[in-house]
Amino acid sequence: MPQVDRHKERTVNIEFVAVEEFNILPYPERFTMIFITSGKLKGILNERPISISAPGILCLAEDDHVHMLEKNNVSAQSFSFHPEFLNTNTLSETKDYFPSGPRIQTGLSLFQSNHLYHGVPRVTEKAYPLLFEWFFVLGMEVQAQSDDLWVCRIKKYLIQILGLLEELNQNSEHSPVDVVLDYIHTHYPQKITLEELTKCVHLNRVTLNKMFQERCGHTAIGYLLAHRLKVASDLLTHTDMSLNEIARATGFEYDTYFIKQFTARKGMSPTTYRTSSRKFSSAQ
Numbered sequence: 001m002p003q004v005d006r007h008k009e010r011t012v013n014i015e016f017v018a019v020e021e022f023n024i025l026p027y028p029e030r031f032t033m034i035f036i037t038s039g040k041l042k043g044i045l046n047e048r049p050i051s052i053s054a055p056g057i058l059c060l061a062e063d064d065h066v067h068m069l070e071k072n073n074v075s076a077q078s079f080s081f082h083p084e085f086l087n088t089n090t091l092s093e094t095k096d097y098f099p100s101g102p103r104i105q106t107g108l109s110l111f112q113s114n115h116l117y118h119g120v121p122r123v124t125e126k127a128y129p130l131l132f133e134w135f136f137v138l139g140m141e142v143q144a145q146s147d148d149l150w151v152c153r154i155k156k157y158l159i160q161i162l163g164l165l166e167e168l169n170q171n172s173e174h175s176p177v178d179v180v181l182d183y184i185h186t187h188y189p190q191k192i193t194l195e196e197l198t199k200c201v202h203l204n205r206v207t208l209n210k211m212f213q214e215r216c217g218h219t220a221i222g223y224l225l226a227h228r229l230k231v232a233s234d235l236l237t238h239t240d241m242s243l244n245e246i247a248r249a250t251g252f253e254y255d256t257y258f259i260k261q262f263t264a265r266k267g268m269s270p271t272t273y274r275t276s277s278r279k280f281s282s283a284q
Contacts, residue, residue: 002014002015002082002143003145005145005150006145007145007148008148013082013084014079014081014082014085014154015027015030015078015079015142016077016078016079016139016142016143017079018139019075020077020078021075022074025066025068026062026066027080028062029062029082029083030062030080030082030185031059031061031080031081031108032060032078032079032080033057033058033059033079033080033161034076034077034078035055035057035077035132035135036054036055036056036057036075037054037055037075037076037077037132038073038074038075039071039074039076040052040053040071040072040074041047041068041072042068043067043069043197044067045060045082045120046064046065046119048119052120055128055131055132056120056123056192057121057123057131057165058119058120059110059119059120060111061111064119077139078137081158086105087102087103088104088239088278099221102237102238102277102278104155104158104159106159106234107158107161107162107163107165107166108162109166110169115210121165121169122168123168124168124182125144125167126187127137127168127185129172130186131161131165134160134161135161138161138213142154142190149241152239152240153239155225156235156239156249159231159235159239160231160249163231163234164185167181168182168185169231175215176203176208177211179200180200180212183196183200183229184197184220184223188228188250188251189249189251190251191207192224197224205220208220210243225265226265228252231249231264232249232262233277235249235250236273237273237274237278242255243255243258258270
């Protein structure tokens, strides 16, 4: 059932199921993420056999056809959301000029039938603890509604979860660069040094940076900064989190450093970017 926001007297079209029974899937008019934390299941998704062993994720769109054939000691939780939940609240000073706000696009490829990992995205061992933490806190936020910004925080975790899954499933290579990319995508909210990245693949910094430049157009630390700013940009556009909250969520130690780095790379302050990105997206 949709959630009733007791702080703002509105309906929020999301649902968190702490114990997913797989009886009614997919949920109508919803995108659904099912986080399988233990056990194994087999089934048919859109006439294609699937097999998922924990830890795993199953992403379903409303028009998918799924049939579960076998469940062995499966424990799972699910989060489902109506497409309208992806809408961003426009800034109050622009709402009279633009009929609708921008929409979250991060991770939606995982629900599209033409995507390589449609339905069953790859989850790495390193990604699992972070996904588990974010999914758990997301569920707690839905249940608690602790203050009037709880929906904002739900969007934050949704952006981070879908963004991580999308990054992990860009390719299936296992080169040293891919190993470091996995590390960056799963640890970017924390402090990361170049020494840590070189230890991941037992390469010196010169070799690692050369490989990164050839593959990504950045040094390893340059890519880390670019990725943090990419996530921060989504949070600026689609949530009303404070700059300090965004800084801490994306691995910057404090908001003044975040503002300095963002302004230097984007050519505008985070606050200006937030305003202009919402105006631009709304006008499309």
